[in-house]
Amino acid sequence: AAGVIQSPRHLIKEKRETATLKCYPIPRHDTVYWYQQGPGQDPQFLISFYEKMQSDKGSIPDRFSAQQFSDYHSELNMSSLELGDSALYFCASSSRVQNTEAFFGQGTRLTVV
Amino acid sequence: DAKTTQPPSMDCAEGRAANLPCNHSTISGNEYVYWYRQIHSQGPQYIIHGLKNNETNEMASLIITEDRKSSTLILPHATLRDTAVYYCIVRVEAGNQFYFGTGTSLTVIP
Numbered sequence: 521a522a523g524v525i526q527s528p529r530h531l532i533k534e535k536r537e538t539a540t541l542k543c544y545p546i547p548r549h550d551t552v553y554w555y556q557q558g559p560g561q562d563p564q565f566l567i568s569f570y571e572k573m574q575s576d577k578g579s580i581p582d583r584f585s586a587q588q589f590s591d592y593h594s595e596l597n598m599s600s601l602e603l604g605d606s607a608l609y610f611c612a613s614s615s616r617v618q619n620t621e622a623f624f625g626q627g628t629r630l631t632v633v
Numbered sequence: 634d635a636k637t638t639q640p641p642s643m644d645c646a647e648g649r650a651a652n653l654p655c656n657h658s659t660i661s662g663n664e665y666v667y668w669y670r671q672i673h674s675q676g677p678q679y680i681i682h683g684l685k686n687n688e689t690n691e692m693a694s695l696i697i698t699e700d701r702k703s704s705t706l707i708l709p710h711a712t713l714r715d716t717a718v719y720y721c722i723v724r725v726e727a728g729n730q731f732y733f734g735t736g737t738s739l740t741v742i743p
Contacts (some may be wrong), residue, residue, distance in 0.1 A: 553730065559740075561732045562720070563677065576730040610676055621667065622731070624676030 522546055524625035528533050532631045533601050541596040541628045545613030548633070553595040553622060554586060555610040563610060569594060570616060600633045636660065637721045642738040645715075651708040653737050654719030656670060658702040667724055668706045670717040677720065677733075680706065710740045733740065 533539050545552050551570045552617035555563040557577075557595040565578035580586070583601075588594045598605060608629050614622040638656045645651040652695045657666060667682040681688055682696045683704075690699040708715055718738050726730035 555733075557674075562718075562735055563671075565730050568730050578730060578732075608674060612677075615686055621679045622681060623679065626676045627674070 524611055526611050526625035526628050530629050534633055537601050539598045541609050542554055543594045543611030545592055547587040549613035550614045551614045551616055552588055552614040554596050603632050608630045636723050637734045639721055639737045644740050645711045647741050647743050651711040653706040655718050656703045657723050660701050660723050666704050666709050666724045669720045672717040674722055700716055709741055716741045721736040
């Protein structure tokens, strides 16, 4: 079965650079979630989208933005990167219509140097 | 934010049942209890969820108290591959967000 695909799997950026993470949800899933997990920490909810509209916002820094496109894939844009942004970034998807649980991708490991 | 409390760590002997408790005393009537696990920095994996009745699937059983203020995830025959961090989450079903708490780090011992 198709799963949530995230790209890239690994990314190295320098301070003050920008980064774009991509998430391709399971087909026919209408909701996408983004999470950040720092070293030794639990996943922190950043933001979610339902039917291409932002539906909820967590602890997402102002330097970050995200959107969901017409094909339902989502991108997390991160600017003015800081060392503290180094983390695993997970995307999850679910279907509100089908009332499914959320399925997670394998994550993108971002390292800021 | 997270509405659950779990013990930080537990050990379980291989082949024995692992019982992971979770307190969610402020759970609302329309919130479900979800369990996920995360194996060494992989993406969290869904295990099971329930509203008020006990639930069972091929991975685990979920026992929810009658007052819904706590629950227990049961892995009936723990294996070494069950070593992971287990998260208990309350969430409106198909809701737009859910928050991870601190989870329980389960170590299955040979």
